[in-house]
Amino acid sequence: MLARARPELAAFRAYVSARGSGVDAPIRLNANESPWAGNGVSEGWNRYPEPQPSALRERLAALYGVARDRLWIGRGSDEAIDLLLRGFCRAGRDNIVTSSPTFGMYRVGAQLQGALYRELPLDENADFALDPEALLALTDADTKLVVVCSPNNPTGTLHHDALEFLAERLDGRALLVVDEAYIEFAGVPSAVALIDRHENIAVLRTLSKAHALASARIGALIAQADIAAFIGRIAAPYPLPSPCVELALNALDANALHVAEARIATLVAERSRVERSLASLSGVVRVWPSSANFLLARFDDAAAAHERAMRAGIVVRDVSNAAGLENCLRITIGAREENDALLGALRRTPALAVTRVHSARPLEACESAAPGVGGAP
Numbered sequence: 219m220l221a222r223a224r225p226e227l228a229a230f231r232a233y234v235s236a237r238g239s240g241v242d243a244p245i246r247l248n249a250n251e252s253p254w255a256g257n258g259v260s261e262g263w264n265r266y267p268e269p270q271p272s273a274l275r276e277r278l279a280a281l282y283g284v285a286r287d288r289l290w291i292g293r294g295s296d297e298a299i300d301l302l303l304r305g306f307c308r309a310g311r312d313n314i315v316t317s318s319p320t321f322g323m324y325r326v327g328a329q330l331q332g333a334l335y336r337e338l339p340l341d342e343n344a345d346f347a348l349d350p351e352a353l354l355a356l357t358d359a360d361t362k363l364v365v366v367c368s369p370n371n372p373t374g375t376l377h378h379d380a381l382e383f384l385a386e387r388l389d390g391r392a393l394l395v396v397d398e399a400y401i402e403f404a405g406v407p408s409a410v411a412l413i414d415r416h417e418n419i420a421v422l423r424t425l426s427k428a429h430a431l432a433s434a435r436i437g438a439l440i441a442q443a444d445i446a447a448f449i450g451r452i453a454a455p456y457p458l459p460s461p462c463v464e465l466a467l468n469a470l471d472a473n474a475l476h477v478a479e480a481r482i483a484t485l486v487a488e489r490s491r492v493e494r495s496l497a498s499l500s501g502v503v504r505v506w507p508s509s510a511n512f513l514l515a516r517f518d519d520a521a522a523a524h525e526r527a528m529r530a531g532i533v534v535r536d537v538s539n540a541a542g543l544e545n546c547l548r549i550t551i552g553a554r555e556e557n558d559a560l561l562g563a564l565r566r567t568p569a570l571a572v573t574r575v576h577s578a579r580p581l582e583a584c585e586s587a588a589p590g591v592g593g594a595p
C-alpha cells in the first residue's frame with residue numbers, strides 16, 4: 219500500500235533527532251537540553267522524550283492486540299488523520315472518499331492538504347446505513363484514502379459490516395481508514411483483526427473517549443508496519459510530551475482499565491435509558507440508534523431545545539447546520555445526574571405549542587424571543 223503514498227515522499231529523509239538517532243550514553247550532551255530538571259517536574263522531563271516511548275508502545279500494543287511495529291502513536295487520532303492525508307494525497311490531484319454526515323476533521327485535513335473531498339450522503343431514513351457499492355462508486359484512480367468512521371460521529375451508526383468487503387475491493391488502490399474513536403461503546407471487535415488479511419486497512423484508536431484522557435492528546439494509528447513507519451517518518455520528531463505519556467501509562471494500568479470497563483458499561487446503559495426518555499418527550503421527532511457515547515436526536519425546533527438546555531447550564535452540540543441534519547442535536551451521554559438534568563430541562567417546557575411557533579420564525583427572532591420560552595412553566 220505504501221506504493222500509493224505521494225511518490226515525491228518515497229525518498230523523504232526524516233529529521234534525525236538526538237533522541238531518535240538511537241545513539242545514547244549516561245551523560246547526554248547531544249540535544250542542548252538543560253542538565254537540571256525544572257521546578258515541579260519529574261525526573262527526566264528536562265530531556266527530550268523518546269519519539270515513540272517504548273513503555274507506552276508496549277501498553278497500547280497489548281491493549282489493541284497488535285504487534286508493536288504496527289502502531290504509531292501521535293497527538294490524538296486527529297494527528298494521524300492529518301498525516302495520512304499529507305502522506306498519501308498529492309495536492310490538487312488526489313482525493314479522499316467518505317460519507318456524510320461524518321467527523322469534520324477529514325474535510326479540514328483534506329482542505330489543508332489540498333486533497334479533493336468526496337462524500338456519499340447517508341440516508342437518515344435508512345438509519346444512516348452505509349452502502350459500500352455507492353461509496354466505491356465515488357472512487358477512481360486518484361483516490362488514496364477511503365475513510366469510514368464506525369461508529370460514525372455524529373450519527374452513532376456502526377459500519378463494521380461493510381469493512382471487509384470495502385478492503386477487498388480497494389485492494390492495491392486505496393487505504394481504507396477506519397476511525398474507531400467510539401468502538402469501545404459498540405460491543406463489536408475492532409477492525410485491527412482485519413489487518414492480517416488486508417494490508418490496505420489503517421485503524422485509528424484514541425484514549426480521548428472511553429479512556430477518559432482527552433486532555434492528554436494520545437491516539438494511535440494501527441496499520442501494516444511499513445505504513446506505520448512511514449507516518450512516523452513524516453511526523454514531528456517528538457510528538458509525545460512526557461507528561462502526557464505518564465498520564466497515558468496511568469490510564470492504562472490494570473486498575474484503570476478495570477475502571478474504564480465499568481464506566482463504559484455504565485455509559486452504554488445510560489445511552490439506552492436516555493434514548494428511551496428522549497424519544498418520549500414532546501418536541502422530539504426522532505432519536506437514532508447509537509453505538510457510541512452520544513445520541514443524535516431531531517427536534518421540532520433544535521434551536522429552542524438547545525436554548526432550553528443552555529438555560530439549565532447544559533451545552534449540547536448543535537449539528538443542525540450539517541446537510542441532512544436539520545433540527546438535530548448531538549447529545550453526549552454524561553453521568554446519570556447530568557443526563558437527568560438534560561432530560562428535565564427538555565421536559566419542563568410545554569414544547570409542542572411553544573416550539574412550533576418559534577420554528578416558523580427566522581433565527582434572529584427566535585433568539586430574541588427565547589427568554590420568554592425559558593420563563594414558561
Ligand SMILES: *Cc1c(COP(=O)(O)O)cnc(C)c1O
Nearest residue numbers: 294295296321371399424426437
Ligand atoms: C473525537 C474523535 C476523534 C478525535 O480523537 P483524538 O484522539 O482526541 O484526536 C477522532 N475521530 C472521531 C470520529 C472523533 O469523534
